Amino acid sequence: MFPRKQQTRLTPEQALQKIRHYCAYQERAHQETKEKLYGMGLSKKDVETLLAQLIEEDYLNESRFATQFAGGHFRLKKWGRQKIVYELKQKRVSDYNIKAALKEIPEEDYRQTLRKLAETRWKALRGEQYLVRQSKTTTYLLAKGYESALVQKAVAACRAAGKE
Incomplete structure (x- = not known):
């Protein structure tokens, strides 16, 4: 045509x-x-x-790219380490630069962000049955790229605090 x-x-x-x-x-x-x-x-x-x-000429720098990508996606999109690693591997960034980039994310900020996301999601599912609420919160956090063990702890903390 x-x-x-x-x-x-x-x-x-x-x-x-x-x-x-x-x-x-x-x-x-x-x-x-x-x-x-x-x-x-x-x-x-x-x-x-x-x-x-x-x-x-320093227009391209893989370690600088990895650090900015990891930091930006953690701060702005609230992505977990697993999702950041996956996306960086998709962009063929070396394992060394991925590890270095992840070290730039402060551990306390990481856990605090996970806690806030868990609490927000838990509150948003207020009308749901207990098990559905727990399942949906867990699925949401895993999809964001957070580690399973940390997600379980965060959801358990929401459950124990009785966040309504």
């Missing part, structure tokens, strides 16, 4: 300017930057050269 828009292939110099802006705007994973460069119609050799140059 509609003619397909012909994708213009960029020269490596043009692509470098665009990708510098792309990386300067927000921290990026190596993988998503690589995919973006391939999307610009560059050859494998050009992509590898540009990636090396971006790393050298």
